[in-house]
Amino acid sequence: MYYINIFFIYSIVGYILEYIVHLITGYEGGILYGFWTPIYGVGSVLIIYLYNKYISKLKMHKILKFICIFLTGFLLLSFIEFIGGIIIKFLFNKTLWDYTDYKYNIGKYVSLEMGLLWSVISLILIYLLKKPTDKIAKKIPKKVTWVLIIFFFIDVFFTLLSK
Numbered sequence: 767m768y769y770i771n772i773f774f775i776y777s778i779v780g781y782i783l784e785y786i787v788h789l790i791t792g793y794e795g796g797i798l799y800g801f802w803t804p805i806y807g808v809g810s811v812l813i814i815y816l817y818n819k820y821i822s823k824l825k826m827h828k829i830l831k832f833i834c835i836f837l838t839g840f841l842l843l844s845f846i847e848f849i850g851g852i853i854i855k856f857l858f859n860k861t862l863w864d865y866t867d868y869k870y871n872i873g874k875y876v877s878l879e880m881g882l883l884w885s886v887i888s889l890i891l892i893y894l895l896k897k898p899t900d901k902i903a904k905k906i907p908k909k910v911t912w913v914l915i916i917f918f919f920i921d922v923f924f925t926l927l928s929k
Contacts, residue, residue: 767911771903772814773807774914780806795862797854800921805850809843813888814896816842832889839888844881851875857926 780803784795796803813835821834847863851874854860865871870878 767906767908768900768903769811769815770911770915771906772899773804773811774802774911774918775807775899775903776810777802777804777807780804797858797860797862798921798925800917802918802921804918805846808850809846809884810891812842812846813839813891817892817896835888835892836885839891840881840885843884843888844876847880847884848873848875 778801781796781801783806784793784803787793788795798804816838817835821831821838824831824834826834851861851863854862861874864874865877865880866874868877868879872878
């Protein structure tokens with residue numbers, strides 16, 4: 767249940783971040799009705815999983831681990847953003863982000879600038895947010911997690927049904 771709880775925590779944090787961006791810029795993001803943006807949850811789970819399973823166990827200098835997290839965040843989260851953009855376009859015929867105006871874009875859904883931002887966010891996730899989030903994720907009762915899972919799938923079902 768740990769990684770499912772991590773997914774929900776960061777999906778909700780992602781929703782809050784997107785909402786703040788919406789208030790500031792008017793950008794309309796997200797596709798689900800609920801208070802979550804799953805792409806943030808998926809990215810966070812994968813970064814934390816790779817860190818827990820592999821990176822934290824590497825016998826190397828702290829600076830090399832730092833670089834490893836940075837590069838993993840860049841590559842993995844850029845890939846997730848690319849796949850997410852394609853899936854959203856295919857399922858909902860929407861483009862929620864478009865980096866074609868960025869100087870160093872790689873198509874519509876990926877750019878060097880955003881990849882660097884995802885790298886920094888990965889470092890923040892591992893070095894600042896992981897410990898307190900781990901404590902929260904491990905304390906969430908299983909019943910609460912199951913309720914979130916049920917509401918999430920109901921949300922996905924109705925979102926797909928309405929599009």
